[in-house]
Amino acid sequence: MEQGMEISKHEADGLIVTLDAAEFNKAVGRVMAAAEARSKIPILTHILIEVDPETGLSLFGTNLDMQAEAGFVPESARIDQGGRLCVDGAMIHQISGRMKGELTLIESKGRLRLVCGRAKADLPTLPAGDFQKLGDMEGAVIVEVASGALKAGLASVQHCISTEETRYYLNGIYLECGGGNLVFTATDGHRLGHLEVTASGEALPHFEGVIIPRKAVQAFLKLAEVHDGEVVLSISDRMVQLACGRDAYRTKQIDGNFPDYHRVIPKDQPIHMEVPVPDLKEALNIVVAASSDKSSAVRLTPTEGRLTLSVRNEFRQAEAVIEHDDIPPAEPFGLNGKYLQQALDRIDAPLVKIGMTDAATPFRFEAEGSDLLQVIMTLRA
């Protein structure tokens, strides 16, 4: 080969490992969830690769607020020599993703060589010491939870996370323990989602409530999706970690006080109606399509056995009617149509139960067979 592309294993002065290109690529993809694809700080675009003849490979990515780890002993792999280095994560992900079959990684003179069949690539490295791991989880409370339950908790309320940066303490999901359950709550001040899920068979240890940032919620969800069975939450003073086997996401908590959300959940509501979810979704889709302004304010008018949805603006008007026995007459009220659509998307039951006090008080949305409680503030209708 020309242009000095030849590094043989003899010249290696660090790690030498041979493994399946696809398996390596997948692990790199997992830790890239925490790394930055582009950053002015080079180390944030880099992943840390640790190779240990005893324990196999460990990959790490970080954005300084969150850290991802993927550990594995590659199947049918050979570790000839251990070592540690950092390399551009997006680049090695892109290149290894186009390689098939056996891939050998060789470190030599500050560079990492990828060899796969008749193809090779040569990438610059940074010292392993440049990678800043998040502090460890010492003293953390350990909670085992079924991956499905954790997923339900996060996925059911995450649409209520606020995107307003000034209310940073609402930019995540509040996780606490209550009544022996894990309790997930998110709110953006206009709506609220709240779900209690059973942890594992054993008694839930006590921990102080923590706010898990939005980006970590998404990473946790991804991890819970690919792992069945039990996963392990670790909650320390300043961090939260979700681990499945040797894969883990660790995140700093949002440092703030989650508001006392209990007082915004309306209780003892005098008016209750049950509405068929498919009909309500269909009606809502039509009137929201006609609204197109930012607030998407939809007016809902309950009359005996009938709920009329309508929008009316300068240009257009639309209306759709749903009929159902369990609709009592009540004063018309206004809701954000998009919030209502998202709330219904979380309901996997034929009927939604709507609790109402009056047109100015928040509404409750619940459904048979689910503990998910959703609250939506009213708009002027």
Place this chain on the structure above:
Amino acid sequence: MEQGMEISKHEADGLIVTLDAAEFNKAVGRVMAAAEARSKIPILTHILIEVDPETGLSLFGTNLDMQAEAGFVPESARIDQGGRLCVDGAMIHQISGRMKGELTLIESKGRLRLVCGRAKADLPTLPAGDFQKLGDMEGAVIVEVASGALKAGLASVQHCISTEETRYYLNGIYLECGGGNLVFTATDGHRLGHLEVTASGEALPHFEGVIIPRKAVQAFLKLAEVHDGEVVLSISDRMVQLACGRDAYRTKQIDGNFPDYHRVIPKDQPIHMEVPVPDLKEALNIVVAASSDKSSAVRLTPTEGRLTLSVRNEFRQAEAVIEHDDIPPAEPFGLNGKYLQQALDRIDAPLVKIGMTDAATPFRFEAEGSDLLQVIMTLRA
């Protein structure tokens, strides 16, 4: 109903038609290809709806350069009254897309009412006369062509259309007749695609070469994709139209001279090689992944029975080797890796034939079983 949402058929002072919501929605979608979703000129966001008890529905959309028409006699529909009006295309598309089953359109007092089951919407209209149809196709040369052949012609060369607005005459596909065939050519000055396809059984009438703008190329392709069998091209002095039944796209031609491309197609090349397409694609993917700079310059080094692809920049280097009998030794040359990838994507054969004069002269790419000729200029390697 409240708020004056009630328009009954008796109040109609224009069109009344009942048809399947999905069928209507699909036709609106087709003509929206020419309309603008957003524009400061209201009529450009509007579609024209014409209802005629004899001929059925005709919908039109325009951006003043291109016009789309969808004509149909709706199945199991009822036209109670004819009429013509303009309505916001994106809005009626969005609303009717959420309606299911029988949809009735009623015009009354400058508004269009949609009624579908228990849902209705009420939209403002503009007078039909505000819609500016493109001039007609009088005196046009008519060419019948199999939809598959037209699709092949457009799809094989469209990646070579220039995006440089200053070279507006390259912003489309040049269509001419030559040797009894339809000839499609596109070039951006760095590469060229050229394909001759047989029109229909009958003799191809003569017409002057025309430049079909990129947006029309995409619309033509869409139309050719949904229609099997013969389609009809009409070529007038200033316009080109593609019609399939009562669906048609009509476009202004690009008013300019397409350059004499024959002189950039290299002839009598002394060096020829054949390279397996899957191997070349795989090798190219790896080295292009490592390049990541804008030019994507890839160096190709042919030695006896072997072609080495390599990239080398400030940070990285990568190389991949392909072996094949029909590779003669030649001087190394440089090509834009992304152009080469796109050229290979159009080749549906196991081997690509590469014709070479020297490292400074454009390369030809052809394949067995296809008339597609592609030319790529060289880069300094």
